[in-house]
Amino acid sequence: MSVLEKPVAVRGRGLSGSPVAVRGRGLSLRIRPRPLAVTLLLTLLAAGSGALALTRDGLVPPAEVLGALFGAGSEQSAFVVLELRLPRVALGLVVGAALGAAGALFQQLSRNPLGSPDIVGFNSGAATGALLVLLHGEPAYVAAGAAGGGLATAVFVQLLARRGSFRGNRLILAGIAVGSLLASVNAYLLTRAALDHAQSAQLWLIGSLGSAETHQVLPALLGLGALLLAALPVVRRLDLLEMGDEAAGGLGVDAGRTRVLVLLIAVGLSAVAVSAAGPIVFVALCAPQLARRLSRGTGTGLLPAAAMGALLLSASDLVAISLPTAGPLPVGVVTGALGGVYLAWLLGRGRRR
């Protein structure tokens, strides 16, 4: 770690604010003020949109919501806030953060802004596992099915890409190939199921927070926290790989091991998200990019991306429940539209340059 005490300018443009070194006894940290500020700001905004979702439509006045949260409200408002709304809001924040962090890790791993888990097929694998469980067995084991499917897909893609050198693009393309195969398996499962089963499974496949329950929140939160903690030390090594495997090796980073670790953590984060809310698209793709633009940071930008993911998903869910549609709109439709806008914006930027 001694190398890291000196700020390593990997690709710095001098815009991100000079790092501040905090040194104590036996511990030294390097803090960039701007990413930190951005992370805090985004977290506040995400919390704000969560609060907005709790107080929406004025059924329960804000003061009572606050009271209910701290156990002082009336029984009725406590039921609406704590039982009906809080699980959805909390799960939205946790799932969004998990997606954003997974996207950041995977994009840095593949060095490609489009290389997020929803694009390269891990989500399709998780969906296949969950669908198999959903259509044939106990709905209670959907989370396990999603995690198993996602992990199996990741391992398979990894093995495919492993032949020859370990290259980001190869991994992505293998992921796309396997993902499109699994997508058609999913479609097949849907066509074979009875129509009403198929429709609820379809709803799950789009990604929805509508069925969030209180007991889902804590495991998801614990999973997110543990994986983020595990990711923090690995990310530093991952960022050093930007200099090339050999240079990073000279600094004592084992490139292969780091990549495998990052991949495992990223898959774990996706599994947390998918098992809680279904394979929601585009949060993992957009969040790291947008966060990076705001924080002007280099490297992975794990925490800003997680905060941005939480903001994006909770804001999307707020839009989904506020839109005057015939039925409840699943949040995946809103994030899909958001993804469309994001891609169009990317295009527009490309043209102007």
Add this chain to the structure above:
Amino acid sequence: MAGNRPAARARYAAGLTAGLVLLALAVAGGLAVGAQPVPPAEVFAALLDPDAPHASIVREVRVPRTLLAVTAGAALGLAGAVMQGLTRNPLADPGLLGVNTGAACAVVAATVLFRTRSLQAVVWWALLGAAVAVVVVYLLGGRGAGRGTPEGLVLAGVAVTAVLGAVVSGLGVLDADAYGTLRMWSVGTLAGRELPVLCDVLPFLLVGAVLALTTAPALNAFALGDEAGRALGVAPGRVRLLGTLATVLLSGAATAAIGPVGFIGLVAPHVARLLTGPDHRRLMPYAVLIGAGLLLVADIVGRVVARPAEIQVGIVTAFVGAPVLIWLIGRNRRSRTAASRKAVGAA
């Protein structure tokens, strides 16, 4: 050029004839195989005589289905060949690059939002969707760090597919009736399609095919890059426009007829290239034959494997195509240099 030598030309003609014979065999298979077992002799009799036993099955179900498989497969194979030439990208495929999903998304939107039922209108919607998708994917794939690489284009296609897929499924959630009817179509299926479907899309497919075949010589020069192509008398802008138009017509109309089916456009041109080399004038007829045969065989397999139920043809092609894609990724780097070296010879 090798194609001008009589021996090579005779070999090419013999190869095409062999391909036609194989396709005819597949057509016979398509007519003979189905949920209801009909002996081959009776199938033959039913083709000639409208009053023969099982005539309704053969004449009203299997003949339209087989004809549709052949036409749509040919269109997708040709579209893939044009796209691969146009983008100089061995991984281009109307399915993988989101063109078919674009068409499907427009059709679903029209069905749910405007209650479009007539097939003529559906075809136009499909063409519109395909056109928008192909332009967006080309523009997205042509920018950023992955500019011009096969991966960049494929990623752009997958990203666009993901957006459109979310839109399609969102519309399906909002409208349960539409979801019920579109659920099978949106996987890509030949079941339940009738002869009028073919008549409605055939004009578009024919125009697309003529456009595609006329761009073939220009695509050969195009393979060398814009600069070298211009030096050989090809206007890159015009080739791009005509080729893209051909792709949109072929894959849009095929999608309107049978739903979004992927991988035919990826596999057929590659098999064709293995047989003929990189010259587009010789490659395209093969791609047509192979595409038609592939889709037809995939449909037959889908009918046989899960009898009496059926597996939609789009699912079968994914199972055939994804391994081919994985194989292509493996030899991508090598083949790109080899292909450009060969293309120099062809032009």
